[in-house]
Amino acid sequence: MTIAFIHEEIPTEQVEQREKVLSSLTDAVRDLVDATIRSTVADDELDAVRAEVEALAARLRAAQLPGPAGVRYNSEGRSWNWGNAVVGRGNAVAPPVDITHDEFGSAYAELTLGAAYEGPPGMVHGGVSALLLDQIMGETASGFKRLTMTGTLTLRYRRPLPLGPVRLEAQIDRESGRKITVEARIGVPGEDAAVEATGLFLIPSWAPLDESAASWSRSAEG
Numbered sequence: 001m002t003i004a005f006i007h008e009e010i011p012t013e014q015v016e017q018r019e020k021v022l023s024s025l026t027d028a029v030r031d032l033v034d035a036t037i038r039s040t041v042a043d044d045e046l047d048a049v050r051a052e053v054e055a056l057a058a059r060l061r062a063a064q065l066p067g068p069a070g071v072r073y074n075s076e077g078r079s080w081n082w083g084n085a086v087v088g089r090g091n092a093v094a095p096p097v098d099i100t101h102d103e104f105g106s107a108y109a110e111l112t113l114g115a116a117y118e119g120p121p122g123m124v125h126g127g128v129s130a131l132l133l134d135q136i137m138g139e140t141a142s143g144f145k146r147l148t149m150t151g152t153l154t155l156r157y158r159r160p161l162p163l164g165p166v167r168l169e170a171q172i173d174r175e176s177g178r179k180i181t182v183e184a185r186i187g188v189p190g191e192d193a194a195v196e197a198t199g200l201f202l203i204p205s206w207a208p209l210d211e212s213a214a215s216w217s218r219s220a221e222g
C-alpha cells in the first residue's frame, strides 16, 4: 500500500491565488446543491437547469487531473489538499468548515450546516457529525507536525443536533509513543454537546514521529 504525498513545485503565491479562485467556485457549487435540494420550480425548468449544469461540467472537464487531487506540497512547506472530503477547498461536498488551531493539541471550528447535511428531519446527519469530528480530531492529534491516522473513533450521540450553526472543539487528552487520544464534541454554540467523541489516532509505524510532508512521502513509498 502506498500513501503518497505529491511534491509539486508551484510557488506559494500561485497556490494561494488558485485556492482563492477555486474556493469561490466551490462556494457557488455548494449554493447550487442547496438550491437543487430546496427548489420547487416546475419539472421543465429543472430539466433546463440540468442541461446548463451538464454544459458547465463539460467546461471543467476540458482539463482534468487523471485521478483524485491528493495531498500536494512545495519546497516552501505549503501543502494543499483541495479534494479532501472535509476541508478540501475544491470539494463542494465537504461541509464549509475552517478549523482553527489556537495552540498545539487544541482546535475548534464554527460553521453553519444547511439542507445538504440533513439526516433526521431538520437535524444534522450522524455521519456528518462523525465526519467533522474525525477531521478536527485528526488535525488536533497531528498539529500538522506529524502524520496521524484514525485508529478507533467512539461517538456518543446524546441529543439531536438541529441544522444551523454548530461548534466543534477538540483537545489531546493523552499520548504515548505513536498513540494519541483526542476528546471532542459538536453541538449548538453555547449549549451542551450533541455528540461527544473519543478517538485513538496513530502515527503509522512507517511514518516518522515528528517530521515534514516530504519525509512522510518518502516513508510511505519506501
Ligand SMILES: CCCCCCCCCCCC(=O)SCCNC(=O)CCNC(=O)[C@H](O)C(C)(C)COP(=O)(O)OP(=O)(O)OC[C@H]1O[C@@H](n2cnc3c(N)ncnc32)[C@H](O)[C@@H]1OP(=O)(O)O
Pocket (backbone or CB within 6 Å): 071, 079, 134, 135, 136, 137, 138, 139, 142, 144, 146, 147, 148, 149, 150, 151, 152, 200, 202, 203, 204, 205, 206, 213
Ligand atoms: C497534510 C497532512 C494533514 C495532517 C492532518 C491529518 C488529519 C486527518 C484526519 C482524517 C483521518 C482519517 O480519515 S485517516 C483514514 C481512516 N483510517 C485509516 O485508514 C487507518 C487504517 N489503518 C492503518 O493504516 C493501520 O492499521 C494503522 C496506521 C492505524 C496502524 O498500523 P501500524 O502503524 O502498522 O500499527 P500496528 O503496528 O499494527 O499497531 C501499533 C499499535 O497500535 C494498535 N492499533 C493498531 N491499529 C489500531 C486501531 N485501529 N485502533 C486501536 N489501536 C490500534 C496496536 O494494537 C498496537 O498497539 P501496541 O501493541 O503497541 O500496544
